[in-house]
Amino acid sequence: xxxxxxxxxxxxGPAGPHVLWSDVGRRLAEGGAEVDFLFxxxxxxDLSHVHVEHDLYVLKSGSALGLSxxxxxxxxxxxxxxxxxxxxxxxxxxxxxxxxxRGGAPTPETWVTEDPQQLPALLDGGPIVVKPFRGSRGxxxxxxxEPSDFDELEFDPGPLFVxxxxxxxxxxxxxxxxxxxxxxxxxxxxxxxxEEKLGEVFEPDEELTAIARACxxxxxxxxxGFDVVFSDGRPFVVDLSGFPGFKGVPDAAALLAAEIxxxxxxxxxxxxxxxxxxx
Amino acid sequence: MIVRRVPPVPSxxxxxxxxxxxxxxxxxxxxxxxxxxxxPDRLEPEHDLYVLKSHTELSLxxxxxxxxxxxxxxxxxxxxxxxxNKFIxxxxxxxxxxxxxxxxxMTEPALLADEVASRPLLVKPYMGHRGxxxxxVHDVDALADARADYPQLVQEFIPGPGEDLKVYVVGDQVFAxxxxxxxxxxxxxxxxxxxxxxxRDAALRTGAAFGLGLYGLDMIESSDGPVVVDVNYFPGYKGVPDAAAMIADYIxxxxxxxxxxxxxxxxxxxxxxxxPI
Numbered sequence: 001x002x003x004x005x006x007x008x009x010x011x012x013g014p015a016g017p018h019v020l021w022s023d024v025g026r027r028l029a030e031g032g033a034e035v036d037f038l039f040x041x042x043x044x045x046d047l048s049h050v051h052v053e054h055d056l057y058v059l060k061s062g063s064a065l066g067l068s069x070x071x072x073x074x075x076x077x078x079x080x081x082x083x084x085x086x087x088x089x090x091x092x093x094x095x096x097x098x099x100x101x102r103g104g105a106p107t108p109e110t111w112v113t114e115d116p117q118q119l120p121a122l123l124d125g126g127p128i129v130v131k132p133f134r135g136s137r138g139x140x141x142x143x144x145x146e147p148s149d150f151d152e153l154e155f156d157p158g159p160l161f162v163x164x165x166x167x168x169x170x171x172x173x174x175x176x177x178x179x180x181x182x183x184x185x186x187x188x189x190x191x192x193x194x195e196e197k198l199g200e201v202f203e204p205d206e207e208l209t210a211i212a213r214a215c216x217x218x219x220x221x222x223x224x225g226f227d228v229v230f231s232d233g234r235p236f237v238v239d240l241s242g243f244p245g246f247k248g249v250p251d252a253a254a255l256l257a258a259e260i261x262x263x264x265x266x267x268x269x270x271x272x273x274x275x276x277x278x279x
Numbered sequence: 280m281i282v283r284r285v286p287p288v289p290s291x292x293x294x295x296x297x298x299x300x301x302x303x304x305x306x307x308x309x310x311x312x313x314x315x316x317x318x319p320d321r322l323e324p325e326h327d328l329y330v331l332k333s334h335t336e337l338s339l340x341x342x343x344x345x346x347x348x349x350x351x352x353x354x355x356x357x358x359x360x361x362x363x364n365k366f367i368x369x370x371x372x373x374x375x376x377x378x379x380x381x382x383x384x385m386t387e388p389a390l391l392a393d394e395v396a397s398r399p400l401l402v403k404p405y406m407g408h409r410g411x412x413x414x415x416v417h418d419v420d421a422l423a424d425a426r427a428d429y430p431q432l433v434q435e436f437i438p439g440p441g442e443d444l445k446v447y448v449v450g451d452q453v454f455a456x457x458x459x460x461x462x463x464x465x466x467x468x469x470x471x472x473x474x475x476x477x478x479r480d481a482a483l484r485t486g487a488a489f490g491l492g493l494y495g496l497d498m499i500e501s502s503d504g505p506v507v508v509d510v511n512y513f514p515g516y517k518g519v520p521d522a523a524a525m526i527a528d529y530i531x532x533x534x535x536x537x538x539x540x541x542x543x544x545x546x547x548x549x550x551x552x553x554x555p556i
Contacts, residue, residue: 044390047366047382047432048373064430065384068366068405075361075371075544085357089347094319094340099347101320110320114313114337122316133340159337 005264008036008054010070012061015039020246020253021060027257033264040069052078056264056273059087060243067091079267081260082221082242083274089219090242093133093161096219103218105211105237108163116155119162120147126164133161163238166231173228175204175212176246177221178255179262182212185248198248211235222259222274292516293332295523296530303531312338324350328534331359332513339363353533354540358490359512361543365405365432368489368510371543375488377481378506380435388422391433395422399436404429437506439499445469446482446496447516449525450538453482456518469518478505485510490540492529 007028009021015037025035036054041063050072057080059070067087074084082090089095097110111122112133122128127145130153142153143165172189175182187199204212208228215226215237225244228235246252263273289309297307308326312333322344329352331342339360346356361367369382383391385402394400395418402425403413414425415436422433447454455478456469474482482496485507495514498505516522532538 040384040386042386044386045384047369047384048379050370064405065366065386068364068430069384071361071364071367072370075367076374077544088360089343092340092343094337095343095347098319098322098344102348107320110318111316112319112337112340113316114335115316118316133336159335159340 005033005056005268006036006054007033007056007058007260007264008038009058010061010066011037011039012041012063012066013039014042020256023253024256024260027253028261031257031261033261040066045069047072050076052076055079056081056260056267058260059084062091062241062243079263079273081263081273082223086219086221086274087242090221090224090240091134093131094159096240097161097163099218100215100237100240103214105214105218106235108166108236108238110164111162113160113162114158116150116160119144119160120150122162123147127167129163129165130155131161131163132156133159166229166234166236166238168229168231169233171230173208173230174199174225174244174248175208175228176225176244176249176252177212177216177223178246178249178252179222179259181255182209183249184208201248201250207235211237215240220274222263223256290515292523292526296527299523299527300530303527305531305534312341317341319344322348324348327351328353328530330513330530331356334363334511353530354491354493354512355542358540358543361489362491362494362510362512363406365403365509366430367543369432371488372485372507372510375484377484377488378504380437380506380508382435383433385422385426385431385433388419388426391422392419394433394435395419401434401436402426402431403434405432406430434508437499437501437508439501442500444472444478444498444500444505445514445518446474446478446498447514447519447522448482448486448491448494448496449516449522449529450492450532451483452525453479454516454519454522471518471520475505481505481507487541489543492533492538492540493526 009025025037029035052073057073057078059080059082070080070084070087074080094112097107101107127143130142130144132140168189172187174185174187182204184202184204185199186202188196191197223243225241226237227239229238266275267273300307313335324345329345329350331352331354342352342356346352361371366384369379372379395416399415399417401413401415416422416425442457442459445456445458453474455472455474457472458469478498485496486494491512493513495511496507497509498507
């Protein structure tokens with residue numbers, strides 16, 4: 001590379017140092033890249049004049065503004081990791097679940113409607129879980145086991161995302177994919193102590209690695225996380241996050257820096273951000 | 280057709296479109312996404328072409344599912360999604376050379392102190408539709424008061440003649456109606472007006488930039504010429520003479536593959552420019 005590669009991180013929330021991402025940025029800078037951290041949520045963003053001035057944008061932010069800014073950059077021809085269409089899709093559980101199911105990942109049965117009256121009939125096949133279709137990480141999730149459970153529930157207007165509820169055998173598996181590396185963290189759920197929240201790192205077996213590969217191919221991403229529960233010994237992918245925190249992943253900073261660097265090299269060679277991807 | 284009925288009666292324009300297409304041998308089915316229980320993980324394209332009429336989040340998501348499964352959708356899903364997000368739409372419009380108001384994302388009101396001191400600003404939801412939730416502010420305090428818990432954009436207020444210009448487009452055919460602005464004005468038919476060359480130019484540039492064939496624009500006729508303040512896919516076409524026949528012709532041609540619509544993008548050559556983000 002004759003010119004310095006310019007990489008920007010689109011971060012969420014107020015400006016400030018972030019342990020993992022500062023480390024990733026430092027490693028990229030040591031590799032010769034020029035690295036900027038942008039905090040669109042607290043900056044003055046002149047939207048009609050958004051210009052592409054970095055070779056690669058790393059979209060860490062999951063805020064509506066961060067994602068929208070990525071959309072504007074995408075339209076302006078910017079290279080973004082994960083690519084904007086992938087990041088936008090990961091925010092929409094309806095599309096994500098359909099794409100994962102089609103890609104062969106084991107997902108629970110899934111329904112969508114805006115009419116809560118449609119839901120009680122689903123209990124004939126077992127308990128269900130209702131999730132906000134743009135939510136993440138378990139916020140606003142309601143498990144419904146009995147028709148009488150509906151008496152105490154109020155649903156916000158808008159799409160209801162419903163899945164068959166498979167009670168976990170005891171542990172919640174947080175899976176992380178960084179390029180070729182697949183890593184898992186097992187946690188007792190719900191966690192009661194800080195140690196339980198941190199969980200225990202484990203090497204995924206063939207089954208979980210195959211699920212990770214299927215998810216990666218289905219959504220077209222290099223860097224993402226997903227949650228698996230085992231119910232009666234059967235795995236189910238119950239959530240997927242476009243750019244998680246990688247809490248507990250050993251060597252996360254080095255792995256992420258290497259993956260981002262490889263993506264930046266592809267971009268400067270005129271190749272797609274994701275190796276082998278059409279988009 | 281993925282439709283949403285407000286009020287719960289199909290619009291006469293749509294009924295006529297169904298009728299014309301049926302007579303040409305198409306099998307036309309309409310579905311309201313909100314009233315049924317869908318299985319997105321099992322959804323398979325069953326139609327040769329889906330026409331996305333509805334603007335609800337659920338319909339747009341289902342269009343996303345269908346698109347991911349290889350279905351053809353008019354207007355294409357990413358193009359519709361780009362019009363719905365005003366942050367993204369504003370960037371695409373400006374780059375296409377369409378006159379648009381200056382636009383910022385609402386973050387810290389203090390960052391816009393200089394702007395609001397020099398001219399009034401509008402605050403609106405970034406996914407808003409049909410003029411709901413729009414506020415006009417004249418100072419930083421009002422700007423801070425207008426903040427909501429959902430993302431908003433702040434836009435230069437363009438003074439106009441008190442009437443909105445609603446522009447409706449089918450392919451390269453452009454129509455305009457004028458109507459007084461109000462929060463309920465979308466349901467009121469306007470008064471057809473001649474299409475000025477500047478209006479036509481802005482409308483067709485918008486269609487090319489977003490990759491839309493059936494779309495509408497809201498414009499304000501300012502003292503400096505028309506300014507585009509909103510873009511939407513598949514509008515109501517109220518007050519447009521022979522709208523149904525033109526829409527049916529367009530859908531017919533699109534179904535036959537005679538028309539292609541590109542992805543929303545900033546025109547070639549305007550991409551990698553240095554400048555403030």
